[in-house]
Structure formats: C-alpha cells, structure tokens
Amino acid sequence: MIDVYSWATPNGHKVHIMLEETGLEYRVHAIDIGAGDQFKAEFLAISPNNKIPAIVDADGPGGKPISLFESGAILLYLAEKTGKFLPADPVARYSTLQWLMFQMGGIGPMLGQTHHFRVYAPEKIEYAINRYTNEAKRLYGVMDTQLSKTRYLAGDDYTIADIAAFPWTRSWQNQGIELSEFPNVKRWHEAIAARPAVVRGVEVLSSARRPLMDDKAREMLFGATQYAKH
Structure with missing residues (x-):
C-alpha cells in the first residue's frame, strides 16, 4: 500500500495519474496547502521542503518502507517499481528523462510563475x-x-x-495560451485527457479544493509563513 500526501494541483495530479495508470494500490491523505497542512511536523517529516506531493511506500526496496518527496523523483520511483512508462532501452530512457527534466526545470516553475502573476498576485x-x-x-x-x-x-x-507535463497544460487559459495556436500540443493534450486513468487521476481530491483564495490561503502560500523556519 502506498500512502499519498497530496492536494489537487498539477504536481499532485502527476502522482495521482501515475498511480492510476500503474494500478498500484494507494490511499490519499489530503494536505490542504491553503490551510497550512504542509507546515505540520508529521508532513515535514516526509517532505522537508513543505511541498506536495509526497509518498510513503510500505513495500519499498527490499520490502522496507520508503518515503519520497518531489514529484519527479516519485514518478521515477513508481516507474521503476512497476516497470511502466520508463523505457528500458537506453536511448529511449534518456529521451524520457530529458523531457521529464524539461518539465521539472521549465514547465513547472515557469508556468507556476505565470499562474501567480496572472491570477494570484494582489498587484x-x-x-x-x-x-x-x-x-x-x-x-x-x-x-x-x-x-x-x-x-x-x-x-x-x-x-x-x-504524465509530468500534462497536468500543467490543463490550465492553459490561465497562462495566456490559446491552445489552437499549438496544434500538436492540442492533439497530444486531448489524447492524454481522454485516457481513463488520467480522467480518474485528475479527480483525486478535486472536490476538496476551494475555487477561491481567501486571506489565510494567500498567507499560507505566499506570505511570511512560507519562509519561516519550521
């Protein structure tokens, strides 16, 4: 059994989708990042960077429990655990890894900043x-x-x-993107969105997420609490 500590965000959905795609048994623990759950000691014990998602796999390497944070590391772990979605052929494997790093180093951080300044920034x-x-x-x-x-x-x-890139492209309208201007991305996006495991994955915790950001959530996500020593 894999315990997933997560929230309905692009990074959270990466892991939700991967778990659905692989068929691994898992249970979800909601970490409400707007309420400050990410700063609780029990979560920091497995995710010292106070970010979701994180997992604890009771049946880790050698049959011993393992905890992991960082969505890219979790995807790699689950791919190697199941032998799925990461090619064994070295050329195909490194092609996959370079595009995974493209998402981790570019798509995630840059689109995250786009969301912040276009949608969430008070100024x-x-x-x-x-x-x-x-x-x-x-x-x-x-x-x-x-x-x-x-x-x-x-x-x-x-x-x-x-699996890593797709959740970030679900909010293309908030990023100032017109998807029709990128027809190949549009084709790719629609094909992935139609996968049954993806449909299930993006529903995980979606009913718990609040559509509006109140003052407490803004403080938890962007205020002094984020930078305090925990």
Missing part, C-alpha cells in the same frame, strides 16, 4: 505578467515542435514525461 505587475506569459508561449512552442515529430514528448510511447 498586477505588467512586466512580470508579460515576462512569464511570453515564457509560457515559448515553452508551448518547444513542445509543439517536438510533438510535430513524435506522438508523445519522448517518442512514440506514452511515458512519465507526458
């Missing part, structure tokens, strides 16, 4: 909005070029690179 800063919106368009362009050559990001097979 609309034109420079920041333009900076990150333009970067979002550039990243979609990189994906579109790649997807003009291959069915999926790392090649013709669906991999953890796609």
Whole structure:
C-alpha cells in the first residue's frame, strides 16, 4: 500500500495519474496547502521542503518502507517499481528523462510563475505578467515542435514525461495560451485527457479544493509563513 500526501494541483495530479495508470494500490491523505497542512511536523517529516506531493511506500526496496518527496523523483520511483512508462532501452530512457527534466526545470516553475502573476498576485505587475506569459508561449512552442515529430514528448510511447507535463497544460487559459495556436500540443493534450486513468487521476481530491483564495490561503502560500523556519 502506498500512502499519498497530496492536494489537487498539477504536481499532485502527476502522482495521482501515475498511480492510476500503474494500478498500484494507494490511499490519499489530503494536505490542504491553503490551510497550512504542509507546515505540520508529521508532513515535514516526509517532505522537508513543505511541498506536495509526497509518498510513503510500505513495500519499498527490499520490502522496507520508503518515503519520497518531489514529484519527479516519485514518478521515477513508481516507474521503476512497476516497470511502466520508463523505457528500458537506453536511448529511449534518456529521451524520457530529458523531457521529464524539461518539465521539472521549465514547465513547472515557469508556468507556476505565470499562474501567480496572472491570477494570484494582489498587484498586477505588467512586466512580470508579460515576462512569464511570453515564457509560457515559448515553452508551448518547444513542445509543439517536438510533438510535430513524435506522438508523445519522448517518442512514440506514452511515458512519465507526458504524465509530468500534462497536468500543467490543463490550465492553459490561465497562462495566456490559446491552445489552437499549438496544434500538436492540442492533439497530444486531448489524447492524454481522454485516457481513463488520467480522467480518474485528475479527480483525486478535486472536490476538496476551494475555487477561491481567501486571506489565510494567500498567507499560507505566499506570505511570511512560507519562509519561516519550521
């Protein structure tokens, strides 16, 4: 049994989708990041960076429990545990890993900043909005070029690179993106969204997430609490 400590965010949905795709047995523990659950001692014990998601696998390597944080590391672990969505062939494997790192180093951080300045920031800063919106368009362009050559990001097979990137593209409208301008991304996005395991994965904890951000949530996510020593 895998215990998943998560919330309905793009990074959380990566792991929810992967668990649904692999068929592993799991149970979800909601970490309400707007309420400050990520700063509780029991969560920090498995995720010292106070970010979701994190997992505890009771049946880890050698049959011993293992805890992991960072969504990319979790995807790699689950892929190796199940032998799914990470090719064994070295060339295909490294192609997958480079696109996974593209998501971890580019798609996630940059689109996260785009969301922040376009949607959540209390002050609309034109420079920041333009900076990150333009970067979002550039990243979609990189994906579109790649997807003009291959069915999926790392090649013709669906991999953890796609599982990592897809949840971030679900909010393309909030990123100032017109998906029709990136037809290959649109084709890829629609194909992944239709997968039954993906449909189930993005529903995990979705009913618990509040659509509006109150003052407490803003403080938990962006205020002094985020930078305090825990």
